Amino acid sequence: MVARGVEQLTQQQRDALAWQGNLLLTACPGSGKTRTLIAKLVAEVEKVRDTPKSICCITYTNTAVQEIELRTAEQLGPGDDRHFSVSTIHAFCLHEILRPYGWLRPGFKRATTILTRESPDFELIAQHAAAQVNYFQLTQSDYEAFESLSLDPRGNLVGLAAENVAIARAAPFFWQRCAELDYIDFGTIIYGAYCLLRDHPKIAATLCAKYAWFLIDEFQDTTELQVEILKLLHATDRSRFFAVGDLAQCIYSFTGAKPELVEPFGRDIGAKMDLTLSGNFRSSPKIIAHAERLFPRTPPMTAEGPEKVCVIEPVLVRTLSNFHAITERFLPMLEEQAIPLGEATILAKDWASLISLSRQLREFGVPVVGPGARPYRRSRLFASLAEQLCGAVTDPTPESNRQLERALFHAVRDATGIARMDLFSPSGRVVFIRLMHEAKRLAAPGGAIHFLDNMSRATGQILKDAEFVDDVQAGLFYASVQEMKVDMQRQQIDIANLSVLDLGLFASPDKALRLSTIHYAKGREYGAVAMIGVKQGRFPHIRSDDVEAEKRQFYVGVTRARRLLMYISEPDRWANPPSPFLGPQGVNIL
Template sequence: MNNPARSIPAPEQLLAALDPDQRQVAEHVKGPLCVLAGAGTGKTRAITYRIAYGAATGLYDPAQVLAVTFTSRAAHEMRSRLADLGVDRVQARTFHSAALRQLQYFWPTAVGGQCPRIEEQKISLVAQAARRLGVSTDRATLRDLAGEIEWAKVTMTLPEHYARAAIEHGRSGVAGVESSTVASLMSCYEDVKSERGTIDFDDVLLILVGILGEREDIADQIRRQYKHFVVDEYQDVSPLQQRLLDLWLGRRRTLCVVGDVSQTIYSFSGATPAFLSGFSQRYKDATTVSLTKNYRSTPQVVWLANTVLTGRGPRARSMPAGAVTLISQQSSGPAVTYSTYDDDEAEAQGVVERIRELAGSGVPLREIAVLYRTNAQSEVFEQALAEAGVGYTVRGGERFFQRQEVKRAMVLLRAASKADLTGDLGRDVRDVLSHEGWSEEPPAARGAQRERWDTLNALVELADHLAGTRGADMAVFLQDLSERAQNQHAPSVDGVTLASLHAAKGLEWDAVFLAGMSEGLLPISLAEGKEAIEEERRLLYVGVTRARKYLNISYAKARNAGGRASRRYTRFLQGIWPSDEEQRQAFKKDKRHHVGQSTTATQGSRRAQSKAMQEEFVANNDEKTVELFEHLRKWRSRVAVSLSKPAFFVFSDVTLRDIAIHKPTTMDEVLSVRGIGSVKAEKFGPGVIEAVNAFLNGDIDDESDDSGATSV
């Protein structure tokens, strides 16, 4: 069936759905507007209703609106909300997407021929330039140098001016390379690109800026197309993006910007809140509206968010310039909890124990997140979750639409769209995906089979959502999937989310665990200078404001078990972090939201649980499988010693038991074992295969060195 076009609600209906501050945003459809929107205050709602209000009153032609933001996910969300309001033809895109579309269209006229291919990764180009200059590099150095080239481009810093700019911005000695060498590398990098006949993503903006600056006829054509501009996350605009925006606008003033200086966390890559904080100076007659009503989080979470920005006690300060003080609109919730652990492994296991409690009380796993400062911190939580049989997804890991089961599912769905369907989207999608392995009930065990089911079930739930909100049929569903695949906007998968604080920006969950919140990790030891430290403070603010109801903050005194307990909690929580006595009192007051526990008791509980699991394993498996498990434990011990790592770094006992049961002899079989992802398989898979084959062939000598230790 065809979906009837939705009509835009009447202007008064649109305004009635907003609070007074949001209504002020929606009604201001002429002239420059600056919206200072705190976290969780409904900024996307305000700006989409503003566009809809402009269209409903006849003041806007939706096709003449260009709304830009910084992530494909955010752009897709904006388009989706506008579609729900019956507003189509609005161009909601990222800066790069909008610029690329224009560049490809005007390239034949402005330059001639076809637009060059875009290099998606700078690393190989940087590596080639470094080799030509005789610069010694490793992958980490190449990544840092690629980042510095990107910074120079978005700040419009030429190679000949780089050395001076690096000093002015405190960027000298990036990756241990002298500024003069970095400048030479930048020039050589451009030569390599020219020889390949390619451009990079930053060139898309730079070249378009050059064309619009030189070709007034092309600039005028764009200005006739787009008469109204909206920029979301304006605190993250770079000088290059601002220059492009100025060229799009020309002399017009039909601009609405939305941002939050408290969420500026990308200064290292060239973003600056100066354009947001200085908007009223650039546009003297601009209207400024502050959105302060937080609809996301409980008063307990909001209080902490505000206090993180101002501090507490003798060192307390006023709210930073341009920041808003949030006011929670939610009812009171559980207290924010604070947990201290002996080491990283104990912290991960403590967090997982609390996750299981929340899940048992009815909080869906997809509504729980563990956030940390660096990606390297994820591994210990992955291990602990796998050991506990709790599903998880790592944000920034394998992309949803690159998974084989998703690719196959989309092929099947497209084929089904050409056949006879029931007209019930949810039922049709279920029928199709049942041939790919989806079923009404999920598999009982975790592992690869359950992960595939979770992925397919995300498609089923998305179909239900679109059918319920838009009356979508299969054609609309496939179109939505195609847009999501293009923008890498994956539907939600049932499982705990693991993500860095940077990757969590723009997202929210019922329950958030901020892990590793200690000095050296937050602020990270690399942060030097007042501005860098303040950006780390804002990063904590972003993490806190991701939580709707439950928020736990933790850190470990030492990295490894038995290590020196030299860590202390982050300076940003001085005067906030409760004393041991306060934690004990809070624990007695409400065990459901306890903030501390006896390390000895916890360790005893873990030992008892481990013993029970081993007894169950022995009882349910044959003697040969149990012997293989013991053989694998000795193999693991040797590998761990050779790496100077704890045993769990290699594999947990739970994973070793699964290996013993399945006895994998190929890499595909290794990957099918619960708790083994691609990284673990690459590091330890060959050693596992060798150890299993040696045992099965009776060719074992547990006292000798095992080549598995060298397979990393």
């Protein structure tokens, strides 16, 4: 049987799909690797439909998980969801290894809550741990080191925490405090899962009896510990591996990712490694030429998409501040090229560089989304669903309806821990229509706070009536709104004058300029990209001893752009020159 959607694949993508052994597939930016991965997932589900087997897909972010789940479900039939699993590596290790088998690990305490950077107790736990080693003035980089705590197979710290003496000393106290408060962090999840597989081979055998294939996305960002987990699974000789990645886009070294691990792993599992996706369906030839100067490919990356006829040259702005470069050069170029504001982004190495710029642009009258724009934590349970409801009310379009359906699916999954694919069935459609009617009714009389309080209660009740949530889970939506209100008060937001239209802006990215870090933008694409901070001391960073890693980060920023690319090397008080990545050893625009 020919898998659905195969006719839309390129020959290179078909070759990858057809290979039935282990495969390490190299994919250039914009090459349709997600489409290829989904095609492989659908094809293999077709083969195991009448068996007890499943296909496991592991990707890097929750956003990617959601995209793959939804696009796969669109190509399969009812009930096929039991034959595939899509998750991050952390979710896979937690749900498939640590929680069911953790009792085999001496001293393991089953924790109920995953600790993330946005957890309300995160900073308190970090401060407690640091205090145990007499370190009291934590900086943003210290919190980032705590957030990225990772271990290698020998139990040694790697990544940012290993380079931070104080945080390295405080790490044991951090983990101890997590256990006391019933939390588990990402580093503990991965290390605990590895130890269980290492010490109890039957666990790997059981998993591989279940999963015929492991499909691995963004393989270049895999850590040594994660590679060892995959090797233990491969050692059972029961499952095959389909891994997709790009060494030039490895930008997570601060978590312990090592691009040099990719080729040895491929040899270890006997993978075919000479297949590549070299057609870029995103960027113009001019932008691709800049990318090729940074990291030449064999075969060379070529422009194959709609922008292959675009002849706009990348631009360097050296004499203006970030704000003036955006308002006087970037925004006029968007208008000249008819690129909608929502298809443009400003990229920087870190959030701190964007916050003041975000505020300046808002005061200038430019609608923006990004740091300093959303007045509450995006992770709040009702936040995304509320934004999509507001967007569907204030700017109803077929796309806003699709986004609302996805937000509803994710909200129910987050509240219950279950992926309810029946939300896309006729009964789910009834829930969707009821929510829309209620949102329209509640949006009319008052502002955003009135809407949030009442719509969160209504959402819980509607979902409860349809038996998608229980009593307790229904109440979580209203509780989430109270957390959002606290977030807004902390940021001194004038909540009395916050409107439904303001919230709907976050659901209508085609109306707002997006500000983002390069790390956050990875996997995304934009009609126009402005990269700020492109100067010596920032690219590469003055304290970095890994210029190649900095160059890869720069490369990822360049390759997000479809038509328009602007480098901004703003003057500073130290008179730093433009980045060497702009010179003869880089894109050669100087």
